[in-house]
Amino acid sequence: MRTAELSDREEKVLRLLIESHVRSARPVSSSAIAAARSVALSSATVRNVLRSLAEKELILQPHTSAGRVPTDRGYRYYVDFLMRPTKPSDRVRGLIEERISGLMKTDEDTIATELSRMVSRLTKELAVSVTPAAGGVLKRLDLVPFGDGRAIAVVTLRSGAERSVSLSVSDVEDADLEEAARLLNRWLGGARVAEAEKLLRGGMRRARPPVRRVMDALLDVRSGLLSPQHARSVHYEGARYMFRHPEFEGEAACLGEILDSEEMLADALGAHSAGPVAVCIGEENRLKEMRRMSLVAGSYRIGGGMGRMAVIGPTRMKYPKFVGLVRFLSDRLENVFTAAP
Amino acid sequence: MRTAELSDREEKVLRLLIESHVRSARPVSSSAIAAARSVALSSATVRNVLRSLAEKELILQPHTSAGRVPTDRGYRYYVDFLMRPTKPSDRVRGLIEERISGLMKTDEDTIATELSRMVSRLTKELAVSVTPAAGGVLKRLDLVPFGDGRAIAVVTLRSGAERSVSLSVSDVEDADLEEAARLLNRWLGGARVAEAEKLLRGGMRRARPPVRRVMDALLDVRSGLLSPQHARSVHYEGARYMFRHPEFEGEAACLGEILDSEEMLADALGAHSAGPVAVCIGEENRLKEMRRMSLVAGSYRIGGGMGRMAVIGPTRMKYPKFVGLVRFLSDRLENVFTAAP
DNA sequence: GTTAGCACTCTGCCTGTGAGAGTGCTAAGC
């Protein structure tokens, strides 16, 4: 979409219209706009402006003789050119700093849980957070003997994240373990977690029986040392808020679908790559279930991976506040985690 | 509630009515019942029976000249006296056995996640599952040196569940690790996970600095090797199904509340102590948000704690199927986890 | 005790009507 050229007056009217609609959730009438302090125009003149905005498809009327409502394009113009992100208040910033410093010592899963909780509380919207995607790259895998017939497998990702689990491997010599570890590192080193299982299954056919038993045990562990399911987990909080929006009155079912599908949410979040904060409005979302929602997503590097968080709500959302918040959070997280040794 | 004495005929009519209503979600007319093969009565006679059931408050009519609908009491009578739990089919049983055996090696959190997933898929309803409350009892704790300046801590619960995590412990000799492990086992062996942190903090004051550093590292790990937060977690799956029930058409908001509140769900689940399978119908639920829902909950001992799972749906649910399923699952889980060494 | 018949009642749906909101257009004013 090229930048629709708007006059100053058109921009002002569009901004007023959007801000009023975000507050009221109802079509905005020309007289309501004309009544605004900053507008010294009659409702008739405003109507002329509205007509031109409608021609550019930035607003529409639900039906003849109703007020106007912004279109996705209208919101897009607003987000790109008219609004300025609001910096969170001192109180909120302090609160965030405090929480984040508490998160430093924890694992990625806890960070994601806490993040979604925090964002949901601050926005009163559904908040989602994903731990670094399955794109995590395996750095090394160790097998440490432990007691009789047992071993601990430790997976280290390039991000520095570690995950360990104990295996039961009977009738396996320490030397076999070492050989298994050597092979595993050769096959899987540098690979993505998501591909690991396939690579492993491919390679192990040629391995000696005892070595193979170790690998079988590794694959067997359902807690998913190697499964992408665990390498990428989705947390959300604030479902209740979604249901309170009038626009989703009768469409609860589709909200249920979204909440239920972690893959869906992760997908929706992962789609945007550009910039620290991405705004995805209505139809811009790939998922058809989200065609009437907007998403403000932020990301932060943590080790080699990308953690993500997002606010999800109706297209009629408080973009300046949410963009400001997500930007601030992303910034702080990035600082904290890349500054750490 | 004392057992309302019902004649055979009344029982038959009540059962037919409930089963028809569960299928159709609509008030059941006298003629529909009279049309059933097993009833050789006219609709007029059936109406007489219905009147007597209505007097006992087992059924009601939404309004004059509508069909009848079961009350909570009606469902209760049905569950207690009229229905027989359905044993899951061979296919389903096989599937469950397979899944459960896969779960044996995993930690309690994964078990809960998988359980909720399994139950939701088999019932097409919202399924919730809670890991054993912080009651899990510690069996032993091992510290295995690993690379330079690192160690892996392996916590084994009496239930057989294991959790491991790697610690960074610089300037600590292997002998220090051994001493730390010895002390940890002495202090924490046999204690509940919930108490572990306090016990550890109490004991470590007297420990030598290098040993203490190890323990500090252990406490520092927020992923919660010892934290109760992880000792009890709620998982659910199948939110989408809730929204599809006609009875919750306009009440999405209250569903949102329930989904959002893990404490709520855990509470609802924890309330019933008696028997392996508890059925809680409509108003019987303590939570006001669940007054129009029923819950079929099962529990299984795992180590010293209690794991729980439940199906949640409208009061109009398939009690025989769900009770049968939950009973089977509880049984199998109990066997598997108490049989293990 | 059971049943057929019938009047009664309540819902759901459709229709029509009136008020209210908001527009589009036109003609007059700056």
Place this chain on the structure above:
DNA sequence: GCTTAGCACTCTCACAGGCAGAGTGCTAAC
């Protein structure tokens, strides 16, 4: 030429009335 006041027009929403259909309750006959 831009702005504005005035007015007719349109569309929604809410409410009332009417009609068909479903299902009941009651009564009288079997």
